[in-house]
Amino acid sequence: MPRPLAPTYQDRRWELPPDAVVHHGTIDDAVRLLTGRTVTALTGAGVSTDSGIPDYRSPDSPKRAPMTYQQFVADEAFRRHYWARNHVGWQVVHRTEPNAGHRALARLEDRRVLRGVITQNVDLLHEDAGSRHVIDLHGRYDRVICLQCGRVISRAHLAERLDALNPGFVESVLDDGATVADIETAPDADAVIEQTSHFVPAPCEFCGGVLKPEIVYFGENVPRERVQRAYALVDDADALLVAGTSLTVMSGLRFVRHAAKADKPVVIVNRGETRGDPLATIKVDDGVTETLVALADRL
Template identity: 80%
Template sequence: MPSAPRPLAPTYQQRTWTLPPDAVVHHGTVDDAADLLRGRTFTALTGAGISTDSGIPDYRSPDSPPRNPMTYEQFVGDEAFRRHYWARNHVGWQHVRRTRPNDGHRALAALEAAGIVRGVITQNVDLLHEDAGSRRVIDLHGRYDRVACLTCGRVISRARLAERLDALNPHFLDTVLAEGLTVSDIEVAPDADAVVEQTSHFVPAPCEFCGGVLKPEIVYFGETVPRERVERAYAMVDDADALVVAGTSLTVMSGLRFVRHAAKRGTPVVIINRGPTRGDPLATLKLDAGTTETLTTLAATLTSR
């Protein structure tokens, strides 16, 4: 009988972070942000908070339940973890591919079309910025719709893998979605994962070309973002007059480094997020607000004549 995965080890998601008591944060309103950004171009750095209004929950907002995202070491080092991951992902990715951009995504696309946004650096893997019409997008942590072989490097679509997983596990989704549940009823995390308890009998699919281990083309916790991608993101920050951060607590260095880089260069930084972020002391202006309504208002204001 296949072994069940061991309890997930502590990860970045479980680490807590609070603002130092002596931190100086410059809070403001959407009107203050519009005044600061008027006449400037900006690059947007987005996180899971921009997609919550599309139905994809985040990891770190004040109301989010505790989650234990799988680490890279767990995935590559333990077959039981991989089985557990693919079983849950097989449910979760179907929810993510059915989500649609919200007004926050569309606002950034409209600002790019108007020549105000230079591009979007997103920590999300949901492709909602592209779906909304943004053209210059750096998917910092990868994208949910592709899968790569760790041995031969071949890349296939997640849809192709779904067909193979359905064939290997013909009754799995029927069992999971029993009792009238739909995919959207199951708790789904930002990386297209989902909470599924019974995974010990799930059969993962090996690479169809070499038999190697397949992994989502997503940067896991504990994994390094490709250097080329990071350099392109730095260049995108440098290409604009300001940096706007939307929907991320900046808890991990993956996104925080761009805020630090902009602040060091003297580039104005506007942070839009419910609750504190690790970058607040570096921000020119901090808005404790939702991303959808704030970005929609900014787009209407900055594109008006």
């Protein structure tokens, strides 16, 4: 079992300045502001909670400290621990279906109101719902990359190899009568499993190198080209709609800052405070799914 994980970005706390001005509004206010404008959406884990994937901060979310890139590449024990948990968790995410909020954004794109989606999620539920122009800012759960030769393979193919190396592992971590759907799993497909020391990871079958999910870890940079495409998508719309993210890390907050600096209207939909609230033209403190559905029905 690896030593306790070091603090990461996810453990950092922030508070809005006491003098921060937040312009709270309703769905009606958001509709009035966005009517007649094209929109780019920035989404986070809160968009997928109604699909059964917990976010990072709600009371029902698994208590966890996400592994950093530095830990993953430097320590075989960390890699073993991660792959054991991911071998279960990816199956949970793989079986998840998009919810009405995902489908609402796809409808807005079909009507050319929505230019596209920048998502911090790796679950591919926007694509599954029918969205065509999606930037998966932090990568995607269904692909794996070799850090040595750069080959990319599907997570499903790796699952076959891991099953062969670890027969019966998934069944061994389930309680009597339980299925993988009953395992607590975080948005990055990291399942809450403690006994992992006996798990056997698989090396790259082409060069023997270290395999890593094609997901941006904490401490790892989002590829520059991907960031530039995201900025361009913000620039291409008249307004920015932020949904289901507290904007704790700069990875998403920078696009809110970019839109605000360009004097574009920003609508934030999230239950609870977000780090971007002072930059919002309107903050709607309400359920994400129902708000997105209402916007799709009325815009």
